[in-house]
Amino acid sequence: DAGVTQSPTHLIKTRGQHVTLRCSPISGHKSVSWYQQVLGQGPQFIFQYYEKEERGRGNFPDRFSARQFPNYSSELNVNALLLGDSALYLCASSSTGLGANVLTFGAGSRLTVL
Amino acid sequence: GQSLEQPSEVTAVEGAIVQINCTYQTSGFYGLSWYQQHDGGAPTFLSYNALDGLEETGRFSSFLSRSDSYGYLLLQELQMKDSASYFCAVPTSGTYKYIFGTGTRLKVLA
Numbered sequence: 001d002a003g004v005t006q007s008p009t010h011l012i013k014t015r016g017q018h019v020t021l022r023c024s025p026i027s028g029h030k031s032v033s034w035y036q037q038v039l040g041q042g043p044q045f046i047f048q049y050y051e052k053e054e055r056g057r058g059n060f061p062d063r064f065s066a067r068q069f070p071n072y073s074s075e076l077n078v079n080a081l082l083l084g085d086s087a088l089y090l091c092a093s094s095s096t097g098l099g100a101n102v103l104t105f106g107a108g109s110r111l112t113v114l
Numbered sequence: 115g116q117s118l119e120q121p122s123e124v125t126a127v128e129g130a131i132v133q134i135n136c137t138y139q140t141s142g143f144y145g146l147s148w149y150q151q152h153d154g155g156a157p158t159f160l161s162y163n164a165l166d167g168l169e170e171t172g173r174f175s176s177f178l179s180r181s182d183s184y185g186y187l188l189l190q191e192l193q194m195k196d197s198a199s200y201f202c203a204v205p206t207s208g209t210y211k212y213i214f215g216t217g218t219r220l221k222v223l224a
Binding site for chain 1: 145147149155156157158159162164201203205211212213214215216217
């Protein structure tokens with residue numbers, strides 16, 4: 001079975017541009033979460049989607065948005081990029097029931113804003 | 115606020131035992147998780163404790179004391195491949211929103 005897949009793996013943008021990051025969860029997982037990880041720190045929660053509905057939002061500005069599609073894949077969009085948005089963006093999926101406490105992360109999308 | 119504190123760095127030699135501590139402050143408590151992350155890699159799940167006590171999985175064990183708001187990850191028979199960052203994390207509000215600690219960088223020396 002494929003794990004959580006994210007694309008692109010690396011990208012470079014300039015200030016003011018926007019970016020779209022994509023995530024495909026593990027087959028059968030209906031929950032997708034997005035995290036931002038700055039170098040040397042722990043992942044910070046951005047969004048969580050379950051059954052295509054936003055279930056949680058972290059302390060991020062409105063420039064950050066996301067959505068989940070009927071096939072449970074997800075997109076994270078960031079507008080008006082700032083230098084401080086440079087980070088590793090991680091997508092995690094989880095199942096329900098006993099598996100709900102296990103986050104399976106993708107390899108991440110490393111964003112550099114110049 | 116909600117926070118998790120871990121030591122920033124721990125160094126040990128191959129074959130040794132190391133303990134990584136985590137103290138947390140949360141408005142509600144649903145369990146404590148541990149994740150391993152190698153440089154350039156994704157975090158991978160190690161363990162989850164919802165109740166007090168010790169959970170053992172191979173060379174790794176995780177302990178929780180809810181009354182002390184404290185937990186630790188115990189790594190035995192250290193191997194070079196265990197060199198990585200280790201994060202404790204707690205789910206909040208009964209959802210899948212996790213707060214992660216600052217991470218502990220473990221260096222295993224030959």
